[in-house]
Amino acid sequence: MPWLTVLTASGIAAAQVDSCTEEALATALLGGGTVTFGCSGTILLEQPLKIEADTVIDGSGQQVVLDGGGRVRIFEVQDATRLELRQLTLVNGFHAGADANPETGEAASDGMGGAVWVGDGGHLLVSECVFEGHQVRGGAGAGASVARLSAGGARGGAIHVGNGTLHIEDSVFSENQADGGDGGGQGLTPHETASGRGGAVYHDLGESRMVRTRFVNNRAQGSLLTEALVSPRNGSAYGGALYAGAADLLLDGCQFLSNRVNVGSAPRNTGAGEAAGGAVYIGAGPSEALIRESTFESNVCPGGRGWDLATEGRGGAIASLRSWQCRLSMFLSNRVEGGMSISAGAPGKGGAIWSAAPMAIEDCTFLDNSAVGVMGQGSMAVGDAPDGSEALGGAVFVEGATWIRGSAFARNQAVGGPGNSVPGFPNSGGGDGLGGAVFGAAPLAMWNCTLIGNEAFAGQPDAFLGQNPGNARGGAIHLAAGPFGGTNLTLVGNRVVATDAGGTVEGAGFHMMPDVTQASLINTILFGNEPGGDWVGTFETFRSNLTTAGLATDGVEPRLGTFGDYGGPTWTVSLLEGSPAIDAGESLSCPETDQRGVMRPVGAGCDLGAFEFTAPYLANTLVAERKADGRMQVVFAGEPDQDFVVETSTDLVEWRAASTNQVNAVGLLVFGEGRDSGQPGPTFLRVARP
Structure with a gap:
């Protein structure tokens, strides 16, 4: 059942739009209530539709x-008014x-809000709506020798809620954008520029449920500044799809695909704006934030590239300034990039x-995400270019x-940026690649996690002198x-690459x-991580671990299976029978x-490691025969001299052990000679390792 509240307007009759025109719809909306449609079609608007009383608009x-x-x-x-939209398509708002x-x-x-703007307390x-092709743009700034005026920001390409309630279900937001205003022309005093926040949705305060x-x-774009005489800062970009300021946030079963932020930058005398959250930006505040059963794929957050100031790229999919939780979600092929200026680079943090x-x-999956450094950028006026x-x-x-638990990290990469390879800018070294999957700059606890095939790459130095290559640490x-x-x-199988x-x-x-x-490491498998060894550093506690060395x-094979789906919410590396783990x-x-x-221990x-071995069924052949006196005899073939347990069930759900024994030397065993259980219905048998 839908969780959206059904609105009623006491004393106000429902209205139906029978002619799909702007005039007919505007008339039906007067006074609020429930508005339905007796027609199909496109209503092209010449002016915004005002909602001045609680209203339901139902396109069912x-x-x-x-x-x-x-x-x-x-x-x-x-202000303080409620609007509910059902089964509508909204396009090209501005x-x-x-x-x-x-x-x-x-x-x-x-x-603010190309499709819908909601007043304070609204x-x-x-429900079941499409928002496509909406845009907001900040006003242009202006300046002169004695004054400067900032450009305007852009908040919520499709929807803007400043302080209120926002509930969205079963809907689609595509090709929406929030573009900060232009900085204006060149003057003696530099122009400030403004930020793009929430390419599709902006919600600052209140309750947000999607x-x-x-x-x-969707895209959030920081404003661009034309060339200036002094070094101002270009526009920032936060949340390519969603900007959740201090709003209480729930994202449940959502998908974020190919959203991005772009930071304003200009060729001379400017500093880059900030970049955070290719898909989602979660602002600071005491409210809760929970993301569950959601997918983030191919979202991008490039860092800022300015003349004299570079800024970090933060979070290819998500950037957060407050406490939050993420459960049962997937992160696929998201990307963060560093920033660069003529004097120094800034890192890309968190693919x-x-x-x-x-x-x-x-219980989350991180697959094929990447943090990428960028090339050192040079200037003839400065001399040598900075490192990647x-x-x-x-x-x-x-x-x-x-803390991270029950999660899988596979084929993620941290790639240091290359040195400048343009003639005239030698001595530019490569950037470091640190933490192919995870970079920890704060207290971190991990358990029951699989990390396989992740890589950290050192950045190439400049192509002329070839000095100062980057480093790769922590595959x-x-x-x-x-x-x-x-x-x-x-x-x-994690790697560091020179x-x-x-x-x-x-x-x-x-x-x-x-x-x-x-630092402590307990009950962990470290195998085949090379070159550079399974680990570098000093663990205060290092117990019961299986390492390559x-x-x-010991001359023992690890007996590890492949990375795959063995049940549960995330993929794991299995243990094969006979593994020393x-x-x-x-x-x-x-x-x-x-x-x-799976319950531990078995x-x-x-x-x-993260996988608890449960023995496969032992029997290759299982034959049950009822004897003349009513007793059952079960014969099975298995590996000679192996322990086994026979389990019985009446419903194939609950099983109990009926007998524990050992297969004889020739691989056969006869189990039975007992009478039927007396319970109604069939009795099922299976043979497994104890």
């Missing part, structure tokens, strides 16, 4: 398109802020997630206390700060900076379940 059973024509906003909702006026000294204003509820909703190809506040990640920028955390950058995890606690992790000119490569599995303290010393763990430190949710002890 018809195909109704409301079109702003790229000229006007579609709905304006009065709102622009007023330009600055240097004669009166009036600053530019913001563009409520917007949306369920089963898709955000595709999927950048968080400056406490964060909890549970750093890449920190191919999937996740942790700047607030964080899976790089720790710049502690404490750190890792329990029952599986780190397999350049052709060399560079330091260390800790293909883990890398810890020398000043990291209070230890296996080589089976039953080798420290039980007191063992989590109650493995990464899949067998004599807890298994190492």
Whole structure:
């Protein structure tokens, strides 16, 4: 059942629009109430529709398109008023802020809500609607030798809610954009520029709930500044699809695909704006934020590239300034890039997630995300170009206390930026790639996680002198700060990759900076992480771990399976029968379940790594025969001299052990000679390892 509230307007009769025209719809909306349609068609608007009383607009059973024509906003909702939209398509809404006026000294204003603007204390509820092609643009700035006026910002390409309630379900937002206003022309005093926030949706305060909703190809754009004589700063960009300021936020079953932020930049005498949250930006505040069962794919956050100031790229998919949780979600092929100026680069942080506040990640998948540094940028006036920028955390950058459990990290990359290869700018070194999957700059705890095939790449130096290549550290995890606690992790096949000119490569599995303290690793598998070894750094506690070096010393194969779906919400690396990781763990430190949710321990002890081995069924052939006296006889074939347990069930759900024994030397065993249980219905049998 839909969770959206059904609005009623006491004493107001419902109205039906029988002619799909602007005049007919505006008339039906007078006084509020419920408005339905007896027609299908496109209604092209010449002016915004005013909502001055609680209103439901229901397009059920018809195909109704409301079109702003790229000229006007579609709905304006009065303060403390409620609007509900059902089964409508809204396209091409537009709102622009007023330009600055240097004669009166009036600053530019913001563009807000191309499709819907909601007044203070208002409520917007949306069900089964499409929002496509909406745009907001900030007013242009202006300046002169004695004054400067900022450009206007852009907030919510489709929807703007300042302080109120926003509930959205089963809807689509595509090709919407929020563009900060232009900085104006060149003058003796530089012009400031403004930010784009929320390419599709902006919500600052109140309650925000979005369920089963898709955000595709939305964009937040910081304003661009033309050349100036002094160094101002260009516009910032936050939340390519969604900007949630201090609003209480729930995203449930949503999809964010190919959204991005773009920071304003200009060729000379300017600094770059900030860039954060290719898809979603979560602002600071005490409110809760929860993301669950959602998908983030191919979202992008490039850092800022200015003349004299570069800014970091933060969070290819999500950037957060407050405490939040993420559960049962997938992050696929998201990307963050560093920034660059003529004097220094700025890193790209968190290919999927950048968080400056406490964060909890549970049962999530991070696949093919990347943090990428950019090339050093030179200037003849300055001389040597700066080094390529750093890449920190191919999937996740942790700047607030964080725990991660039950999650999979595969094929994520941190790629250091190259040095400048343009003639005339030698001595530009490569940037570092640190933490192919995770970069920890705050307390971090991880358990029941699989990290496989992640990579950190050193940046290439300039092509002329080939000096100062970047470094690659922590193919899976790089720790710049502690404490750190890792329990029952599986780190397999992660890499650190040097350049052709060399560079330091260390800790293909883990890398810890020398000043990291209070680090522990227990019940963990570290195998095949190379070059640079499974780890570099000092663990205060290092117990019951299986390592590449230890296996080589003992001459034992790890007996690990492939990375795949073995049940549970995320993929794992299985243990094969006979693995030295089976039953080798420290039980007191063992989590109650493995990464899949299988109860631990199975067998004599807890298994190492994120996967708890459960024996496959032993029987190759299982034959049941009723004897003449009514008794049942079961014969099965299996491996000789193997222990087994026969289990019985009447419903194929609950099983109980009926007998434990051992297959004989020739591989056959006869079980039975007992009478029927007397319970109604059939009795099912299976044979498994104990």
